[in-house]
Amino acid sequence: MFTGRLSDLIDDRPDEGIFRVSRAIFDDPGVFDLEMRRIFESGWVFLGIADQARDPHDFFTTDIGRVPVLVSRDGSGALGAFVNSCPHRGSRVAQTLAGNARLHVCPYHSWSFDSAGRNKSVKLKRAGCYAESFDAQSHDLPALPAFGEYRGFLFGSLDADVPPLETHLGEAAKLLDLVADQGPDGFELVPGAVTFTFQANWKLQLENCSDAYHFTSTHPSYIRILEQRQTANTGVAVKSVWESSDYWREDAQGVAGGSFSFPHGHVLNWGIFGVTEALPLFEQAEALAERHGAAKRDWMFNMRNLSIFPNLQIAENASSQLRVIRPLAPDLTEMRTWCIAPKGESAQARRQRIRQYEDFFNPSGMATPDDTVSYENCQRGFASRVEPWLQGYSRGTTASKAGGNPFSDLIDMKPARSVLADAQLGDETLFQSYYREWARRMAGVIGQ
Amino acid sequence: MTLSLKDAEAILYREAECLDESRWDDWLDLYAEDACFWIPAWKNETETTTDPDTELSLIYYKGRNNLADRVWRVRSGQSVASTPRIRAVHLITNVRLVRADEASAQVASNFAVNLFDKRSGRTHTFFGHYRHALRREGERWLIAGKTIVLLNDTIPTVLDFYCL
Structure with missing residues (x-):
């Protein structure tokens, strides 16, 4: 049970330029239980992509919070999402990560369901001496109270009381368009999923994806190795996006990128790579x-780290990763990760894309472990309440502007707030968007 | 002379010793310059990826220079995940000579690598199969290819090259 108030967790005083988050938000078990109920189990949560169930009767399994979920395409080609739990005694029905099943x-106990979730049989029904009232109950797999698709991205909610998916995504949907429109035939997950865990709170992952400030200090070994590969000129090195970018050079001049924040907790941190x-x-x-026009094309070549609150991240920087x-x-947090790619690109x-991905994004690569070990260091430090308030939400305070800027105008996107940054700014105000949405969703179960 | 099972075991044990004892240069020296080092990812519960050019791997390197990069990173002091290093002991069993002639050999084996990360207190065991492709260069047998099938591929925070 968390008995504190929201103001004990988030100190949001925009007029005074103060935004602070308490360490307790990351390690209090009562807060975690409320997050599961209010954020993961009663709001829009990313499930997967439509291409994971491409053909009739294809399915894949996932989770919303603690609840197992089955996403299945029925015989007519329509996608559905169900609680993957038998109405009879609660067992998980579909057992595998993915597959194809008409039944x-x-x-x-062998109750069976078709690919649209409809009950097809209750084993030995006639011999079962059921009361008539039993037939009045639905024996189908319960459909998720809300399920929606935006351009191949699938979302579900365990509570029907959610805004339409289009409203939830808002203008951030235009950033999903930048992913979906890269190939004429859409996008896919490269075969081979990588799952890892870290002993730290899930919000550290949410923040790190959007954190431009950490790159040069957390990943110098990765940066140096790419530099060494360039000069070694062995002919076998994989080209690196950082070679042509000033993004990480601390002495670079001019606009290098920035951030956009959207309602409902979605954020983007971006940088200029150029058409390289x-x-x-x-x-x-x-x-x-x-x-799509040159402006939208150029945006597809920008470095983009997108978070769709609370559980989807698409990072297009060293390569392209979809994370859940x-x-x-x-x-303790589990990350399921894939290389996301436009369909139909050349073999080369x-x-x-795959080689760049492995080096940077894998937990066996040269960058991600330096992030996750840092999360674990933070989690250890969060135990302190000597000074509970963290100071990591303040960079960019005087640079953050309401509305968009000429860069968002290029794709007709209207964010709630924006920051234009040089290579040194390392905006942190975009994290505030996560916590304002967090506070909005927690209001009612945690006092003001 | 054709590689014997005893010779094969000696090479595998020497590699394990180098990794466990941080003798990185000695480890690199076991590899041919064009060596292929591959840890496939898994496509589902039962199948690993099989084509590194179209499917994802945990690690896929062609060329010893890439392994040297990883050694550089571990030594650099510029990677928080790498310092202090995770303690490791490799246990290699069921060594089989799959094929051998005077110039090359294929060796299959099983492994369990026991790890202890003092910093986090985390103890973990990675286990799976090795397949070593060995090649004779002059008087020496070198590792021309190593494929590691990691069976427990939910990775607790860090998997560096020396953890397998």
Whole structure:
């Protein structure tokens, strides 16, 4: 039980330029239970992409908070999402990560369901001496109270009382468009998923994706190795996007990128890479400009770290990663990660994308472990209440402006707030968007 | 002379010793310059990826220079995940000579690597299969390829090259 108040967790005084978050928000078990109920189990949560169930009767399984979920495409091609729990005694019905099944048979007592979740049989029904009232109940797999698709991105909610998905995504949907529109035939997950855990709170992952400030201090070994590969010129090194970018050079001048914040907790941190052959998308540069215009094409070549609150991140920087954040405990988080890519790119581009991905994004690579070990260091430090308030939400305070800027105008996107940054700013005001949404969702279960 | 099972075991044990004892240069020296080092990812519960050019791997390097990069990182002091290093002991069993002639050999084995990260207090065991491709260069047998099938691929925070 958390008995404190919201003002004990988030100190939000915009008029005074103060925004602080308490360490307790990351390690209090009562806060975690409320997050599960109010954020993960009663609001829009990312489930997966439509391409994971491409053909009729294809399915995949995932979770919303603590609840197992089945996403299935029925015989007519329509997608549905269900609680993956038998109405009979509660067993998980679908057992595998993905597959193709016209019929899902519960392994416990063999109740069966079609690919639209409809009950097809109750084993030995006639011999079961059921009361008439039993037939009045639905024996189907319960459909998620809310389920929606935006351009191949699937979201569900365990509570029907949510705004329409389009409202939840708002203007941030235009950043999903930048992913969806890279290939003429959409996008896919490269075969091979990587799952890892870290012993720290899920919100550290939420923050780190948006954290421009950490890159040069957390990842110098990665940066140096890329530099060494350039000068070694062995001919076998994979091209690096950082080679052509000033993004990480602390002595760079001028606008290097910035951040956008949206209602409902979605944020983007971005940087200018330019239309460079270091990106596998380069082979499509002209075709993309023809199809979408040069401005939108250039945005596809920008470094973009997108968070769709609370559990989806698409990071397009060293390569392209789709991440799903799954909190397991206040101090334990599971990450399921994939390389996301436009369908139909050349074999060479795909190879380049995969190699860049492995080096940077994998927990066996040269960057992500330095992030996750840092999260664990933070989690240890959060135990202190000597000074509970953290100071990591303040960079960019005087640079943050209401509305968009000329860069968001290029794709007709209207964020709630924006920051234009040089390479040194390392904006932190975008995190505030996470915590304002967090506070909005917690209001009612935590006193003001 | 054709590689014997005893020779094969000696190479595998020497590699394990180098990794456990942070003898990084000696470890690199076991590899051919064009060596391929591969840890496939898993596509589902039962199948690993099989084509590193179209599917994801945990690590896929062609060329010993890439392994040297990883050694550089561990030594650099510029990676918080790498310092202090995780203690490791490799246990290698069930060594089989799959194929051997005078120039090359294929060796299969099983591994369990026991890890202890003093900093976090985390103890973990990674286990799976190795497949070593060995090649004779002059008087020496070198590792021309190593494929590591990691069976427990939910990774607790860090998996560095020396953890497998």
